[in-house]
Amino acid sequence: MKNFTYLQPKDLKEATTVLQKFPQESLPYAGGTDLLGLMKDGVLEPQRLVNLKTLTGLQGISYRPGKELELGALTTISEIAENQSLAEKFPLLTQAARQVASPQLRNVGTLGGNLCQRPRCWYFRGDFPCLRKGGDICYAVDGENKFHCVIGGRPCYIVHPSDMAVALLAYNATVEIQSPQKSRRVNLKDFFVLPQDDYLHENILRPGEIVTRIRVPESAPGTKALFLKVKEREVWDFATVSLAMVLVTSGKQITAARVALGGVAPVPWLEETVSRSLPGFTLGKDAPEALAGQVLKAAEPLEQNAYKVILARNLFKQALEELAKS
C-alpha cells in the first residue's frame, strides 16, 4: 500500500473543503474496512485520506416516537445491530445489520461507508483494466459471472454489495449529503446510479460531498417487515441474493408494500411492479404464487447467474409466508 497523508479536519466544513479541492487525490476515511482493501489491491491510490471518524455530530441513533429515525453516517453496523429501539421499531435494520460481514467488520464499519462501498466484482478488484476503472470492457460479460447482476447491468455488470441499502430502500429512507457549500437530501433510491447513466460511480456523490445522515420515516401501524439474505458461505459473506419486504397490513389485508432486492443489480433494486401489486392481497393466500413470477421479470441473466432469478422469487415467497405467520 502506497503512503499517503492522513488529515484530521477539525470540522465537516474543513473535511469537505479538502475533498472538493483535491477531487482525485483525496478520499474520505471512516471505518476504512472497504477502502483499505481497495488501497492494498491498488484499485485506489489516494494521496490524502481525510479522517471523518473524529468529526462530531455524525454519530449515533436518534429516534423519538412520531418523528423520523435519524442515523448518523458514522454509526457503526454493530451499534445498529445491537440497538434495542431499532429492534422494536425498525426490525429490518436490525436483521440486515446482523447479517453484515463478521463481528470484527461490523465493529469498525460505518453505515455511511456501507452505503458507499465499492463493488466486489473480481475484475474491478483484480488486475483488469475494466470499464469501471476507465477501461474499455466489462470482463464479466464473457467471463466468470456467477455473482454478477441479472438486471440493470448494461454496460457494467457489478452488483451493489450493501445489505443495509436494501433494508433502507424498503423503508423508503432518505440520505443527507453535505458539501462545503450546502446540504441536500435525496431519496435513497435516487442516491444510487445505474451503469447506463454513469459506469464509473455507484452513487451521485460529487467531489467534496459526503453522506452525513440517513433518515427513515416512522412505520405505519400494522407494518410487518422481513430481511432475508442468501450467502454462498453461510457464516458470513456478501449476498448472492437478499430481499427486504415491508408490508403494511390491516388484519391480514395488505394495504401497502415495498420490496427491495440485493445482489441482483448494480444498485439496490426496488421491485416497483411487485410492490404496487401486493396491496389488495390477503396474507396467507394466493399472493406468493400469483406474484412471484413478476419478481425480476425483466431480468437478462448472464451465462452463470440465472439461478439468482429463481432465488429472488423463492425469497419473495418465503418472506410472504413468514410474514403471514407473524
Next chain:
Amino acid sequence: MKEISIHFTVNGKKVSLNVPSRKRLLDVLREDLGLTGTKEGCDVGECGACTVVMNGRAVHSCLVLAAQADGAEILTVEGLAQNGELYPLQKNFLEYGAVQCGFCIPGMLMSSYALIQENPHPGEEEIKEAIAGNLCRCTGYKQIIQAVEATVKR
C-alpha cells in the same frame, strides 16, 4: 505530513509513536512494539488471525490504520495472562485441545475475550457468532467452542 503521531494504550501500557500514515495497527503491534502474538493471515478481513480488542471490541488489526487507534485502548493476546498465569480462556484452549497449528488462536482468543467481557454467560450460538469472523483450518471449531463454554461455566 506522511507521518503521524499516535498515543495509545497497549496491554495497559501507554505508548507514543511516530509512524508512516500507511502503517496499520497490525504493523505497529508486530514491527514497532514486537508483539508478534497477533498474526497476519489474509490481510483483507476474512480470516480473523489479526484480531485484537480495541476499546472493548474485537477488530481486525489488518484493517485498522494505526492512526485510527490514536487514543484507544488495545488488548492483544500478550495482554491476557496476568502475573505469569494464563487467562482462564487460554487454560481451557489447552485443556480442550482447541489448538493444533495455533495460527488462528490469538484471534480466536481475542474474539472470545471480547464476547465474554460484554456477555459473561453466552450460549453456544452466541459463541459461534462471536468467532464467525475467525477461520480455523485444523480443529473444526468444536474444541474451540467447548473451551469457551467451559470458561463461561466456571
